[in-house]
Amino acid sequence: MRNSFFLLLLFGTSLFADFYSDLGDKEFQKHNYKRAVDNYKKSKHPNKNSIKIKLINSYLNLGDNFLKIREYKKSLYYYNQAELLNKNIASDKIAKVYQRVASRYEKAKNYPKALEYYKKALHLKSIKLEKKITSIEKKLSHQKKLNNDTRKIVTKNSPVWTHSVGRLIIPLQLQFINEKRYKIKNKKCSATLVNLDPYSSSSVIVTASHCLTNYNQKIGPLKFAIKNKKNHITYRIAKIEYDSRFDIKKMKTTTDFAILSLHKPIENKDVQAMVVSNKSFDHLANKSLNSFGSLAGFSNDVAKYGSKLTYDPQCKLSRYNQMYGKSTCTGFKGASGGAIILNTTSDNKNFQHHFVGVISHFRDANYKNIYFTPHHLFFDKLVKTIKKFN
Known part of the structure; x- marks a missing residue:
């Protein structure tokens, strides 16, 4: 009787774990990626490759959604969560956020910050930013070279x-x-x-x-x-x-x-x-x-x-x-x-x-x-x- 109890408990726990994984899938299909993440994390085996892949996809979709509405901090947060599960999986997307942030700083003429984020983007991804970085560096260094600027x-x-x-x-x-x-x-x-x-x-x-x-x-x-x-x-x-x-x-x-x-x-x-x-x-x-x-x-x-x-x-x-x-x-x-x-x-x-x-x-x-x-x-x-x- 006692053995039967433990078998039932083990079986029941397994069903419970599958329940959260399945629930996560349903929420993912509804594009409720935050709820999907919460459910996948409750899975009995959150480190299992199949669950990891589901989590990564949920994080990437969350990051994409926040990127669309220009909430870059939240977008970066979710992309970074995906990257923690797979080192290189979100590097291109993170580079894209850095480039967007840099572009906003450049538009606001905050060139030190723009330069910082363009370099971060370039470090993560081989994108054509060298000319832009060189141009900003020229602007920032010009005054330092001048001996007598009376403007x-x-x-x-x-x-x-x-x-x-x-x-x-x-x-x-x-x-x-x-x-x-x-x-x-x-x-x-x-x-x-x-x-x-x-x-x-x-x-x-x-x-x-x-x-x-x-x-x-x-x-x-x-x-x-x-x-x-x-x-x-x-x-x-x-x-x-x-x-x-x-x-x-x-x-x-x-x-x-x-x-x-x-x-x-x-x-x-x-x-x-x-x-x-x-x-x-x-x-x-x-x-x-x-x-x-x-x-x-x-x-x-x-x-x-x-x-x-x-x-x-x-x-x-x-x-x-x-x-x-x-x-x-x-x-x-x-x-x-x-x-x-x-x-x-x-x-x-x-x-x-x-x-x-x-x-x-x-x-x-x-x-x-x-x-x-x-x-x-x-x-x-x-x-x-x-x-x-x-």
Whole structure:
């Protein structure tokens, strides 16, 4: 009788264990993966391979579900639980979460954190992140290499000419998240609102030609964004009127400028456009008692990594060759297309500000020497466009 009792107990326990495993299967089929996990864990043999596989699949599905709704911490937790049961089973998925987290940090311009998570993703999976990591490392290391960075964030108290510089948003391609969802990948450069008359509204901006190289007009229009005197952002649709078709392989024969019109003027009471002189920068400098250069643009290594407009108040401008001038001002990628300014005076007290060129490219590793396209090379085209649209 006693032996029969123990046999019944053993048999009953076995049935009880099978009951939880079966219940876990039912919950799994209903996509109730959390309940499935709870039941599989109650199985008499949770370390059995068949139960382990069921647990792993439940954890992976839980991780996938939380990844879809962007709850990355919970997603990572469940993927890690799966990885504890099988060392390599979830590494690709964990790498995907790290990449998503890194992308969010990058979008928020928190580059130290973005770099940390991109490297974690790269460590787990052989994915093409090397270029992105290199790009972020450049941004983070640039300031450390500079000996004398005098750039300032543009505020309402900054020189009036700085407020004529805005941001040009260039659509490049569609990035599909799934069959129905996509986002537009944009490139961002700088651009300057210009005019011949300091008291009139303007519908003309200038930027660098290389900013437009991969522009895909089928995806959407170019957009120009600039802060007005009330510190609100004004948007305009832009259209290319002239493009020098910059070619880095033909530096001695091609310039780097583009002239664009806006679909609607920006009122002078909101933004004062830069006045364009018909004299070259070296001619203006020679006629001045004293002169110095300045530049402004959205350099993406400073001011929340390009979120804010910055300017270098003082540097030297010189002629490099027939196509380009050279500046000792400090800048970085994102400033391309921004304004080069010559400040002149006849009494060392009162200074005039002249738009004299467009930021083009950088030559040395520290981005210290900035090359620009002098405005006198495209002055006639610029005047023609201004007269047509203003």
